[in-house]
Amino acid sequence: xxxxxxxxxxxxxxxxxxxxxxxxxxxxxxxxxxxxxxxxxxxxxxxxxxxxxxxxxxxxxxxxxxxxxxxxxxxxxxxxxxxxxxxxxxxxxxxxxxxxxxxxxxxxxxxxxxxxxxxxxxxxxxxxxxxxxxxxxxxxxxxxxxxxxxxxxxxxxxxxxxxxxxxxxxxxxxxxxxxxxxxxxxxxxxxxxxxxxxxxxxxxxxxxxxxxxxxxxxxxxxxxxxxxxxxxxxxxxxxxxxxxxxxxxxxxxxxxxxxxxxxxxxxxxxxxxxxxxxxxxxxxxxxxxxxxxxxxxxxxxxxxxxxxxxxxxxxxxxxxxxx
Amino acid sequence: xxxxxxxxxxxxxxxxxxxxxxxxxxxxxxxxxxxxxxxxxxxxxxxxxxxxxxxxxxxxxxxxxxxxxxxxxxxxxxxxxxxxxxxxxxxxxxxxxxxxxxxxxxxxxxxxxxxxxxxxxxxxxxxxxxxxxxxxxxxxxxxxxxxxxxxxxxxxxxxxxxxxxxxxxxxxxxxxxxxxxxxxxxxxxxxxxxxxxxxxxxxxxxxxxxxxx
Numbered sequence: 054x055x056x057x058x059x060x061x062x063x064x065x066x067x068x069x070x071x072x073x074x075x076x077x078x079x080x081x082x083x084x085x086x087x088x089x090x091x092x093x094x095x096x097x098x099x100x101x102x103x104x105x106x107x108x109x110x111x112x113x114x115x116x117x118x119x120x121x122x123x124x125x126x127x128x129x130x131x132x133x134x135x136x137x138x139x140x141x142x143x144x145x146x147x148x149x150x151x152x153x154x155x156x157x158x159x160x161x162x163x164x165x166x167x168x169x170x171x172x173x174x175x176x177x178x179x180x181x182x183x184x185x186x187x188x189x190x191x192x193x194x195x196x197x198x199x200x201x202x203x204x205x206x207x208x209x210x211x212x213x214x215x216x217x218x219x220x221x222x223x224x225x226x227x228x229x230x231x232x233x234x235x236x237x238x239x240x241x242x243x244x245x246x247x248x249x250x251x252x253x254x255x256x257x258x259x260x261x262x263x264x265x266x267x268x269x270x271x272x273x274x275x276x277x278x279x280x281x282x283x284x285x286x287x288x289x290x291x292x293x294x295x296x297x298x299x300x301x302x303x304x305x306x307x308x309x310x311x312x313x314x315x316x317x318x319x320x321x322x323x324x325x326x327x328x329x330x331x332x333x334x335x336x337x338x339x340x341x342x343x344x345x346x347x348x349x350x351x352x353x354x355x356x357x358x359x360x361x362x363x364x365x366x367x368x369x370x371x372x373x374x375x376x
Numbered sequence: 377x378x379x380x381x382x383x384x385x386x387x388x389x390x391x392x393x394x395x396x397x398x399x400x401x402x403x404x405x406x407x408x409x410x411x412x413x414x415x416x417x418x419x420x421x422x423x424x425x426x427x428x429x430x431x432x433x434x435x436x437x438x439x440x441x442x443x444x445x446x447x448x449x450x451x452x453x454x455x456x457x458x459x460x461x462x463x464x465x466x467x468x469x470x471x472x473x474x475x476x477x478x479x480x481x482x483x484x485x486x487x488x489x490x491x492x493x494x495x496x497x498x499x500x501x502x503x504x505x506x507x508x509x510x511x512x513x514x515x516x517x518x519x520x521x522x523x524x525x526x527x528x529x530x531x532x533x534x535x536x537x538x539x540x541x542x543x544x545x546x547x548x549x550x551x552x553x554x555x556x557x558x559x560x561x562x563x564x565x566x567x568x569x570x571x572x573x574x575x576x577x578x579x580x581x582x583x584x585x586x587x588x589x
Contacts (some may be wrong), residue, residue, distance in 0.1 A: 055400050079510045084526060085505075086568060093394065094395065096439055114443055116439050117436070148481060175505035175506075176505065337419070343445060
C-alpha cells in the first residue's frame with residue numbers, strides 16, 4: 054500500500070456501504086479519507102471568507118479553499134467567540150468553484166462538524182483558530198464519512214489526532230500574525246521527534262519504542278508505524294503565518310507536503326498576484342530561480358505587516374494541546 | 377540487449393498531487409516484472425524528452441494546468457504522446473489528457489488541457505468527497521481477478537471517440553479507457569495496493585523504448 058492505514062478503528066461508523074445497481078460502493082474508508090489528503094499534496098489551501106476570494110484562489114491555482122467567517126488576523130482583532138462560517142456563504146462558494154471546499158469547526162464541537170458534513174464540504178478542519186467548544190476532548194472523527202484535518206504542534210498531538218480519526222495534519226503556526234517563525238519551530242520539532250523514534254526503530258529496541266509511546270500518549274502500533282515510515286503516517290501541511298512565496302518554499306523544504314495560507318493572501322494588498330506566486334513557489338520550492346520569480350511577483354510593501362509572536366494576548370496554537 | 381542500452385526510465389509528472397504514490401507504485405511494478413528501470417520526476421520541458429513513458433498523477437487538475445511554468449511542459453508532453461510515448465493519467469491526470477472537460481455543477485471550465493485523448497470528461501461526476509468510494513471493477517486487460525477502484529471526487533468519461541477502447545465501466549459510467557499509447561482511469565490504481573495497472577503501463581513503456589532504440 055502507498056498509504057498507511059494505521060490506527061483505523063475496527064468498524065468505524067463513518068464507513069457506509071451502498072449497493073448501487075450492480076456495484077457495492079463503500080464510502081468513508083480510511084483509504085478514501087487519507088487518499089483525499091494525498092491528492093492535495095504539493096498544493097496550497099487558501100483561507101477565504103466569500104465567493105470573490107474563492108474565485109481568485111481557484112484561478113490562482115489553489116488546491117482547495119478553506120471557508121471561514123473571518124480571516125485569522127480579523128479573528129484576533131475582533132475578539133469574542135469565533136464559530137463556524139455561515140452555511141449560506143459555504144454553499145455559495147460550493148456552487149462557484151470546482152476545487153474542494155474545506156470549512157472550520159470548533160475543537161470538540163461534534164455538531165458543528167455534523168452540520169458541515171451534511172452541507173457537503175469535502176474536508177472539515179477542527180481548528181484552533183475558532184474558539185474551542187471542548188477543551189478536554191476533540192471530535193471522534195471515525196464517526197464521520199467526511200475526512201478531517203487537525204492542527205498539531207508536536208508529534209504527540211499529531212499522533213493523538215490521527216488516533217481520533219483525522220486524515221491530515223496541519224503543523225500549527227501562530228495564525229493571523231504574518232510571522233512564519235512558529236510554523237518553522239513546530240515542523241522542526243516534529244521532524245526531530247520522528248528522527249528520534251526512527252533511530253530507536255532501526256535499533257530494534259522495542260522496549261524503548263514502548264516508552265516513547267507512553268510519553269507521546271499514543272498506542273505502540275502508532276509509534277511503530279511512524280518510526281517505520283520515518284514521517285507522519287498522514288499528509289502533513291504547514292500552516293500559520295505564511296505570507297510570502299519564500300515562506301512557502303521554506304516550509305516545503307523542511308519536509309511539509311503542502312501549505313495552508315490564511316491571512317497572508319487576502320490581508321495583503323496584492324491578493325490575486327500573491328496567491329499565484331505562493332502556488333508557484335510551493336510547486337517549485339526546491340528551485341531557487343523559480344522561487345525568485347515568484348518572490349518578484351509580490352511587493353513587500355503590500356505584505357501583511359504582521360506582528361511579533363512573543364507578546365501575543367491570544368496564542369491560538371495552545372488551544373486543545375492537553376487533549 | 378547490448379550493455380550500452382540505457383535502462384528504462386518512467387517519468388511521473390511532478391507538479392501537484394499524489395506524485396510519490398505513483399513513483400512507489402511504478403517501482404513496485406518494475407520490481408515485480410524484474411525490469412531494470414528507474415522512476416523520475418518530470419517538471420521541466422527537457423525532462424519530458426528523457427522518459428520512455430509518463431504518468432500523470434491524481435490531484436487537482438485545475439492546479440496542474442494553471443501556472444505558466446507548468447504550461448511550458450504541456451506542448452512537449454503533447455508532442456511526445458503523438459510520437460507514441462506511452463502515457464497514463466489517473467483521475468486528474470486523465471482530465472489533463474482529455475479533449476474537453478466540464479464540471480457537473482459549474483459547467484465548462486477554463487482549464488488548459490493536453491488534449492490527446494479523444495474523450496469528454498465530466499468532472500466530479502460522482503459528487504463531492506463524502507460520495508468518494510471504493511468499488512471492485514472488472515478490467516479484462518488485467519485478468520479475471522477484480523481490481524479495487526479507489527474513486528476520490530472522481531471524474532467519469534461522458535463521450536468516447538472512435539479510436540478509444542473502454543476498459544472499465546461502473547454502473548454504465550465509463551471509468552477507464554485506452555487509446556493506443558494512452559491509458560486514462562477515473563480511479564487511483566496507485567492507491568489500491570494492486571500494481572497490475574502500473575505493470576501494464578510499464579510493459580507499454582518497454583515496448584516503446586525497444587521500438588525507438
